[in-house]
Amino acid sequence: GQQLNQSPQSMFIQEGEDVSMNCTSSSIFNTWLWYKQDPGEGPVLLIALYKAGELTSNGRLTAQFGITRKDSFLNISASIPSDVGIYFCAGQLGASGYGGSQGNLIFGKGTKLSVKP
Amino acid sequence: DGGITQSPKYLFRKEGQNVTLSCEQNLNHDAMYWYRQDPGQGLRLIYYSQIVNDFQKGDIAEGYSVSREKKESFPLTVTSAQKNPTAFYLCASSNPRGARYGYTFGSGTRLTVV
Numbered sequence: 709g710q711q712l713n714q715s716p717q718s719m720f721i722q723e724g725e726d727v728s729m730n731c732t733s734s735s736i737f738n739t740w741l742w743y744k745q746d747p748g749e750g751p752v753l754l755i756a757l758y759k760a761g762e763l764t765s766n767g768r769l770t771a772q773f774g775i776t777r778k779d780s781f782l783n784i785s786a787s788i789p790s791d792v793g794i795y796f797c798a799g800q801l802g803a804s805g806y807g808g809s810q811g812n813l814i815f816g817k818g819t820k821l822s823v824k825p
Numbered sequence: 826d827g828g829i830t831q832s833p834k835y836l837f838r839k840e841g842q843n844v845t846l847s848c849e850q851n852l853n854h855d856a857m858y859w860y861r862q863d864p865g866q867g868l869r870l871i872y873y874s875q876i877v878n879d880f881q882k883g884d885i886a887e888g889y890s891v892s893r894e895k896k897e898s899f900p901l902t903v904t905s906a907q908k909n910p911t912a913f914y915l916c917a918s919s920n921p922r923g924a925r926y927g928y929t930f931g932s933g934t935r936l937t938v939v
Contacts, residue, residue: 717865741927750831750915750930751868796868798927812858813928817867 714797714816720824721787729819730781731797739800740773740780741813746793754795755782787821794818827852831916831931837939838903838910846901846934848916855920857899858928861885862913871914874899903936911938 714731721727731740739758743751755766757773757780764771770783780799784791797816829850838844848857859871870883874893888907893899899918903910913935917928 711867714867743927748913748933748935750917750932752930753927756927812870812873815868817865 712797712799712814712816714819716819717817718820718822720822721791722824723788725787727784727787727791727821728781729795729797730779731799731816732779733799733814734778735799735801736777737799737801738777740771741798741800742769742771742780742782743796743798744793745796745818751794751796789823792821792823794820829916829918829929829931831914831934833934834932836934836936838936840938841905843902843904844936846903846914846916846936848899848901848931849897850899850918850929851897852918852929853896854918854929855896856918857893858917858919859883859889859891859899859901860915860917862915862933868915871901910936912936 712731712733741756742754744754745751754769755764755771757764760773760777761775762773768785772781774780796818798813800813832847856875858873860868861871862868869885871885871889872880872883872891874880877893877896880891880893888904890902913933915933916931919928
């Protein structure tokens with residue numbers, strides 16, 4: 709199946725630092741979503757983006773839908789210890805769908821945030 | 826409150842046994858999904874169902890089976906044919922063609938073969 713290229717795969721953060729991660733694809737998406745997963749739990753939706761160029765914030769989190777509709781990024785400002793976890797991007801294709809079914813989400817492999825030792 | 830419930834949270838299976846993971850939602854969502862998560866592998870789609878009594882294979886369906894007899898329920902059976910079943914399993918649901926609003930995930934079941 710199709711996949712999104714998410715980077716970096718992992719990163720270490722120190723409290724107070726800003727964090728950036730992004731996802732790219734060879735396909736055009738009409739929706740980009742960002743999720744966070746805490747250890748041992750299911751992912752929780754953070755931000756949803758629906759228009760090219762759209763910039764949306766949720767507290768210290770800011771995400772943008774790329775102009776080309778093939779990428780998205782997520783920024784976390786002034787990180788705190790509870791920001792650790794795995795962040796996933798997800799995209800929804802248009803009419804061409806996925807696996808024959810319109811509308812299924814495609815997920816990146818995740819960016820794992822850990823605290824600097 | 827509406828949500829999606831997976832049970833059990835932890836499951837141990839002996840080699841050669843079939844086990845069934847439960848997933849129930851009261852969100853009135855038509856679509857439901859099963860994912861497998863391994864370290865560094867992200868989320869891999871096993872099966873999905875857009876409507877009752879219908880389901881489709883995902884990327885890694887071999888060794889798994891599902892049923893969708895009720896809108897609220899989408900159980901996953903890990904069969905003995907699945908050679909490496911130890912993993913974290915996530916169930917999700919969404920409105921029909923409403924994936925643009927995101928999936929709602931359960932809290933997962935960790936399956937370990939002993």
